[in-house]
Amino acid sequence: MTTKIFNVAIVGCGIGRSHMTQGYLNNEDRFRVVAVCDLDPVRLDAVADEFGIARRTTRFDDLLAMDDLDVIDICTPPAIHYGQIMASLAAGKHVICEKPLVGTLREIDAVMAAEKVAGKLLMPIFQYRYGNSVQKAKAIIDAGIAGRPYVGTAETYWQRLPEYYAVPWRGKWATELGGVLMTHAIHLHDMLSYLMSPPAAIFGRIATRVHDIEVEDCASATLELQSGALASLTATLGAREEISRLHLAFENVTFESSHGPYNPGEDPWRIVPRDAETAARIDALLDGWTPVPPRFAGQVRDFYDALTGEAPLPVTTADARAALELIAGFYHSHRTRQEVRFPIDTGHPTYEGWIPVPQPTSNA
Numbered sequence: 001m002t003t004k005i006f007n008v009a010i011v012g013c014g015i016g017r018s019h020m021t022q023g024y025l026n027n028e029d030r031f032r033v034v035a036v037c038d039l040d041p042v043r044l045d046a047v048a049d050e051f052g053i054a055r056r057t058t059r060f061d062d063l064l065a066m067d068d069l070d071v072i073d074i075c076t077p078p079a080i081h082y083g084q085i086m087a088s089l090a091a092g093k094h095v096i097c098e099k100p101l102v103g104t105l106r107e108i109d110a111v112m113a114a115e116k117v118a119g120k121l122l123m124p125i126f127q128y129r130y131g132n133s134v135q136k137a138k139a140i141i142d143a144g145i146a147g148r149p150y151v152g153t154a155e156t157y158w159q160r161l162p163e164y165y166a167v168p169w170r171g172k173w174a175t176e177l178g179g180v181l182m183t184h185a186i187h188l189h190d191m192l193s194y195l196m197s198p199p200a201a202i203f204g205r206i207a208t209r210v211h212d213i214e215v216e217d218c219a220s221a222t223l224e225l226q227s228g229a230l231a232s233l234t235a236t237l238g239a240r241e242e243i244s245r246l247h248l249a250f251e252n253v254t255f256e257s258s259h260g261p262y263n264p265g266e267d268p269w270r271i272v273p274r275d276a277e278t279a280a281r282i283d284a285l286l287d288g289w290t291p292v293p294p295r296f297a298g299q300v301r302d303f304y305d306a307l308t309g310e311a312p313l314p315v316t317t318a319d320a321r322a323a324l325e326l327i328a329g330f331y332h333s334h335r336t337r338q339e340v341r342f343p344i345d346t347g348h349p350t351y352e353g354w355i356p357v358p359q360p361t362s363n364a
């Protein structure tokens with residue numbers, strides 16, 4: 001039985017509204033959203049009225065001064081995250097933050113240091129890790145039943161229409177920090193790392209072929225993973241049929257995810273064992289399986305267990321760092337036409353950022 005209920009403020013009423021409907025309303029015995037914040041007063045009032053939240057503000061700093069607030073849930077555009085995370089930790093708040101966590105590897109290292117000083121928890125959002133099938137696959141792999149990983153593919157075939165880019169922060173390096181890799185495929189690429197191990201090296205190519213935007217909307221790469229497995233990534237925002245698909249070949253089991261673009265962790269996955277003995281081991285492991293809530297419902301529930309000390313954080317800043325490292329390496333490989341090996345640390349050309357620097361035009 002849960003007892004302590006944590007008070008939450010949501011900042012940013014776009015995807016922040018989904019954190020409310022999927023995350024907090026499914027965990028009402030664990031969290032209470034007591035405040036909302038958005039620069040846009042119309043959007044703020046609409047969400048606050050819909051969920052009957054009395055405390056509403058257009059000034060983020062007001063949240064920092066609320067003594068009864070335990071958690072600040074940051075759902076603002078990407079380039080805003082770093083400042084709001086650092087201020088929240090300094091004010092003694094626990095933090096949840098949307099992807100991408102921050103805009104450079106230097107910033108994420110500063111966030112990791114601030115987390116330690118504050119002694120508070122920071123959970124980056126990677127809600128695609130939640131859902132029954134992805135968690136069953138994780139359990140089979142972690143139990144050693146799947147055996148050695150061989151190869152994997154991650155396909156993010158999504159569609160965005162021109163109207164999507166009417167929102168001013170989207171499509172621009174300075175405010176979106178990247179394109180399909182940063183904003184969309186980041187989820188499936190995190191799932192691949194989660195199930196098969198993080199990347200050790202990448203050859204990547206990007207292109208802007210679908211929209212009239214600064215950032216990439218198509219990408220493809222070949223990876224060597226830390227486990228020794230090989231993987232390929234493909235992503236576009238120009239697909240006529242939207243799917244997300246992971247296809248993972250291990251020694252004893254092949255997994256193919258469901259194709260729902262925004263919930264590929266949910267049933268049904270194809271889980272194909274090599275023989276009857278492997279099938280029996282999987283059946284025994286999954287006998288009496290407790291369903292895992294999908295997306296934000298599952299991740300927010302597990303955050304509670306971390307706050308109360310019953311379980312480790314389900315997604316960590318290190319996971320968010322790995323996701324950003326992959327993207328930094330992707331861009332650097334494309335620009336240099338070279339393989340990039342991980343980790344990316346101080347001294348690497350992308351450690352301070354990956355936003356292209358405009359070249360001065362020559363009059364000569």
Ligand SMILES: NC(=O)c1ccc[n+]([C@@H]2O[C@H](COP(=O)([O-])OP(=O)(O)OC[C@H]3O[C@@H](n4cnc5c(N)ncnc54)[C@H](O)[C@@H]3O)[C@@H](O)[C@H]2O)c1
Nearest residue numbers: 012013014015037038039040060075076077078098099100
């Ligand atoms: N996990 C997911 O599946 C998922 C889905 C969509 C978006 N996102 C991420 O969530 C973040 C927000 O995306 P969105 O689509 O909701 O964007 P959005 O533009 O629809 O909403 C962002 C809101 O933040 C508000 N805002 C901006 N600056 C602010 C500030 N300084 N203080 C308070 N409010 C401020 C804006 O007024 C706006 O209402 C992005 O980082 C995006 O990548 C994640």
